[in-house]
Amino acid sequence: DVKVTQSSRYLVKRTGEKVFLECVQDMDHENMFWYRQDPGLGLRLIYFSYDVKMKEKGDIPEGYSVSREKKERFSLILESASTNQTSMYLCASSFGDRNNQPQHFGDGTRLSIL
Amino acid sequence: AQSVTQPDIHITVSEGASLELRCNYSYGATPYLFWYVQSPGQGLQLLLKYFSGDTLVQGIKGFEAEFKRSQSSFNLRKPSVHWSDAAEYFCAVATGGSYIPTFGRGTSLIVHP
Numbered sequence: 001d002v003k004v005t006q007s008s009r010y011l012v013k014r015t016g017e018k019v020f021l022e023c024v025q026d027m028d029h030e031n032m033f034w035y036r037q038d039p040g041l042g043l044r045l046i047y048f049s050y051d052v053k054m055k056e057k058g059d060i061p062e063g064y065s066v067s068r069e070k071k072e073r074f075s076l077i078l079e080s081a082s083t084n085q086t087s088m089y090l091c092a093s094s095f096g097d098r099n100n101q102p103q104h105f106g107d108g109t110r111l112s113i114l
Numbered sequence: 115a116q117s118v119t120q121p122d123i124h125i126t127v128s129e130g131a132s133l134e135l136r137c138n139y140s141y142g143a144t145p146y147l148f149w150y151v152q153s154p155g156q157g158l159q160l161l162l163k164y165f166s167g168d169t170l171v172q173g174i175k176g177f178e179a180e181f182k183r184s185q186s187s188f189n190l191r192k193p194s195v196h197w198s199d200a201a202e203y204f205c206a207v208a209t210g211g212s213y214i215p216t217f218g219r220g221t222s223l224i225v226h227p
Contacts (some may be wrong), residue, residue, distance in 0.1 A: 006155070024183055033214075040123075040220035042204065058214075095186075102148055103215065105157035 003027070006091050006106035009087065016032055016060050019078040021109050023091030029041060030096025032074035034058075037088040049074055081113045116141040118207050120218035127195050128226045135190040135221050137205030147188040148206040148215060149179055158204060164188065171201070200225040 025032065025069035031050050035043040035058075045058030048068040055066050064084060067075045074093075078085055088110050092103040117140040127133055139145055146165050150158040162173025169181040179190045188205060201221050206215040 010199045013214055043217040048214065102160045
């Protein structure tokens with residue numbers, strides 16, 4: 001079974017802090033994704049990566065950056081956290097060499113910015 | 115660009131009743147379609163997917179979905195709902211050559227005993 005592991009289930013940070021959310025997958029997937037989920041808005045794509053050191057902006061990249069130094073790990077960085085970044089963050093991964101393979105999701109990190 | 119609409123924000127059913135969750139998509143060619151379920155406090159889990167072939171697809175947990183090209187729909191069904199099915203359900207669509215699906219906003223299923 002594919003395992004996507006997010007480092008924290010709950011996280012509380014203060015405004016202005018630099019925040020790191022970590023995600024690791026164990027199935028050698030090429031593609032990795034970061035979403036945020038807010039009530040009534042569904043899932044919104046922040047960034048994705050299709051290879052090591054490669055990244056692409058999603059629909060809402062402002063205020064975020066990402067890092068992918070190793071194939072299995074994809075980090076989301078909030079450069080200077082703000083209260084409007086309080087949300088549920090979901091990491092996902094999928095195969096890149098086969099079109100339209102389903103994504104596998106982690107359990108999410110519920111982030112609160114005070 | 116593709117889009118997905120889940121018209122129902124909330125659905126309430128009694129345990130043992132049948133269920134149908136609606137999903138409509140907008141895309142010119144045959145899309146790749148998925149249904150995911152999210153239990154409270156969890157990530158999304160794939161229920162089923164449609165790529166081609168038989169338009170009625172079976173998934174896990176007793177769910178099925180039917181692709182209807184003429185209606186641009188991919189509705190999820192279950193003949194008898196269990197209390198443990200209470201969750202958020204997401205429909206997603208991807209197009210040929212893209213590995214980035216577009217998600218609907220979700221339908222929250224409430225199950226009454």
